[in-house]
Amino acid sequence: MSFRYYTATTLDGYLADDHDSLDWLLTQPLEEGGPMNYDDFYAGIGAAVMGYTTYRWLLDNELADGKPWPYEIPSFVFTHRTITPVADSITVIDGNPADHRDLLTEAAGGQDVWVVGGGDLAAQFAEAGMLDDMIVSIAPVTLG
């Protein structure tokens, strides 16, 4: 199994703008089924892991109009806060990613772990030697 950072960036290397908006990304035309497409990637994923800011972005954007948590696979949120996750499939953890390697590997059930992001958490996975792949789509946008 692999720890895979699957993400998108601007031409000048940003994952989000100053206001944590992904409008620059979500307005891009996407070729469904094209190279590096999400569905093919996600089919190989057994667990997802993200930092609190990314989790908060999902709550504020993807779940804003009452939609359910988008992932059926076990999900892990790194935070120092005491939070009640919005789905039973979410586990809250903290500390060094290396301390959770076995937990994440076991949760993925033989498939890969998606390091969703953001940059803060992904850097800690890299530092811990827990990023096997970086799959980066580059949007034709600069945020400056």
Ligand SMILES: NC(=O)c1ccc[n+]([C@@H]2O[C@H](COP(=O)([O-])OP(=O)(O)OC[C@H]3O[C@@H](n4cnc5c(N)ncnc54)[C@H](OP(=O)(O)O)[C@@H]3O)[C@@H](O)[C@H]2O)c1
């Ligand atoms: N372009 C893309 O494809 C893409 C993908 C994912 C995310 N994003 C965007 O990236 C932005 C967020 O990225 P980010 O780098 O600012 O933040 P992040 O990595 O999502 O979250 C950082 C936060 O997670 C918590 N955290 C991180 N490491 C921890 C640890 N070891 N133990 C406990 N808690 C830990 C801390 O929050 P607390 O101190 O509050 O606990 C920290 O402030 C959002 O705007 C998101 O939408 C973009």
